[in-house]
Amino acid sequence: MSDPMHDPGPDPELEEWLAEAREAEAGPQPELEGLLESVEREIGQAEKKPTFWLRTRPTWVRRAIASGAALGVVGLTAALMLRADFHDYPASYMAVALGSLGALLLLSVHMALRPLHRPPMRGAARAAVVGLTLASTFALALFSPHDPGEAHGVFDHVSGCLFFGLLFGVPVYFVLRLLDRGAQATSLLAACAAGLLGNLVLQLHCPRKDPEHLMLAHFSVVLLFVAGLGLAHWLVRRLRGQR
Amino acid sequence: MTDARSDEELMRAYVDGDHEAFRILFGRYAPMLMRLTVRHLKSEELAREVVQQTFFQMHAARLDFKVDRKLRPWVFTIAMNLVREHFRKKKRRKETELEDERLEQPASERGPIERRQRAELLHAAMEKLPASQREVVELHWFEERPFAEVAQIVGASEGAVRVRAHRAYKKLKDLLGEELG
Numbered sequence: 498m499s500d501p502m503h504d505p506g507p508d509p510e511l512e513e514w515l516a517e518a519r520e521a522e523a524g525p526q527p528e529l530e531g532l533l534e535s536v537e538r539e540i541g542q543a544e545k546k547p548t549f550w551l552r553t554r555p556t557w558v559r560r561a562i563a564s565g566a567a568l569g570v571v572g573l574t575a576a577l578m579l580r581a582d583f584h585d586y587p588a589s590y591m592a593v594a595l596g597s598l599g600a601l602l603l604l605s606v607h608m609a610l611r612p613l614h615r616p617p618m619r620g621a622a623r624a625a626v627v628g629l630t631l632a633s634t635f636a637l638a639l640f641s642p643h644d645p646g647e648a649h650g651v652f653d654h655v656s657g658c659l660f661f662g663l664l665f666g667v668p669v670y671f672v673l674r675l676l677d678r679g680a681q682a683t684s685l686l687a688a689c690a691a692g693l694l695g696n697l698v699l700q701l702h703c704p705r706k707d708p709e710h711l712m713l714a715h716f717s718v719v720l721l722f723v724a725g726l727g728l729a730h731w732l733v734r735r736l737r738g739q740r
Numbered sequence: 741m742t743d744a745r746s747d748e749e750l751m752r753a754y755v756d757g758d759h760e761a762f763r764i765l766f767g768r769y770a771p772m773l774m775r776l777t778v779r780h781l782k783s784e785e786l787a788r789e790v791v792q793q794t795f796f797q798m799h800a801a802r803l804d805f806k807v808d809r810k811l812r813p814w815v816f817t818i819a820m821n822l823v824r825e826h827f828r829k830k831k832r833r834k835e836t837e838l839e840d841e842r843l844e845q846p847a848s849e850r851g852p853i854e855r856r857q858r859a860e861l862l863h864a865a866m867e868k869l870p871a872s873q874r875e876v877v878e879l880h881w882f883e884e885r886p887f888a889e890v891a892q893i894v895g896a897s898e899g900a901v902r903v904r905a906h907r908a909y910k911k912l913k914d915l916l917g918e919e920l921g
Contacts, residue, residue, distance in 0.1 A: 502899060505887075505906035511913050515881055518859040529774065532788060533766050536795040543796070555803045612804055613797050613821050614814050616895020678800055679825075 552678050556612045559676040563606045567669045567694050571599075571701065574665070580704045587642045594700050597633050602693040605630070609673050609686035623682050627723060630689040634696050634719045638711030655714040658703055662695030662718035669694045670722070688726040692719030747811040755802050765811075766795060773819050776883060779863075780823045790826060794819045813892040816885075820875065820893060865915040873908035876901055 507515055543549045551559070580586070605626055611618055673687035695718040705711065743750070743764050753761035773794055777787035797818050805814060866874050872894070879890045880901075887905070891898040 505902040507909040514862050518862045521859040553800050613818050
């Protein structure tokens, strides 16, 4: 049995087939006339758009812009809209929440802006980021350090927090799509980043700690971004497929 | 008059603003990219679109090109990613049912087969390979790229690429079993 590491080539009979196929391709070359002009025309048209300049920045610059925009929103929230109970809130839980959400946000941004000259990301890696995004925001809501005796209306302020979280998540989604050069799955990863940013802002701003509110109003932000955008893309693909 | 500069020198010149360098690179790479993409997409029209997009992305990503790296795997990776993206959007792996029919020739159709028909049978068999194996065969055999470069393009280790090649050739032999005897 041949050794795949040292001798991964075809056996002589298959090699003959492969050689014939390679020879068959060595015939007349496909027509290239006009292709260079098409490329230059497309480049010329693209360069008239201000967004194209952003997309042509080096990848590390694009990632820095997106990460900076997201962290800027977090910083503004901390500076101007900090939760009233911040100083009484368990510091360790706040650190875990901000650390996990922040790390996943930066990872989502990093993966969303993966350049096209890098080999494709494995599906398992993308699935892991989506899974961790959903799991972390769910866990943070479920295990929130709350006082069981404290009474709250379950639906109080749900719409307000939901709106707030979606509003603050949307800009990072659009910044990522603006900087994207067309890599695979940018839309899904951008949705994760938007949901994570929304939760970060809510974690810093909303004084509620009861799990019911956090599930309905904070975790739902991630769910709406990821599932909502996923559904929207699926519908668009179906409609295009039906034309 | 041919330009004696290497591909990497031309790319550096292009990044510095030399548009003629881009045209020379186009002349060098467009034919091989067309060959590669036509083989995958089975359509010259689609291949032209992908090759056009490849050069467009080369321009868009030129500031990402590292001067100490080789240009060929960089360009091939962009082209292969665009081909994969095309299939992902079209949600198809195999071209038509006709290729499957060709593969399942009844035993009674034995005898001498034209070279072109054998090539078509081989390509139909290659369509049956997993994408990861087919890419390796196409880059290593048809594009005559060394395993180290193939590994760079597909994003795997050289060892993994060699194993994929070995498995691909074995599977091709199984699929073409009757014809190979």
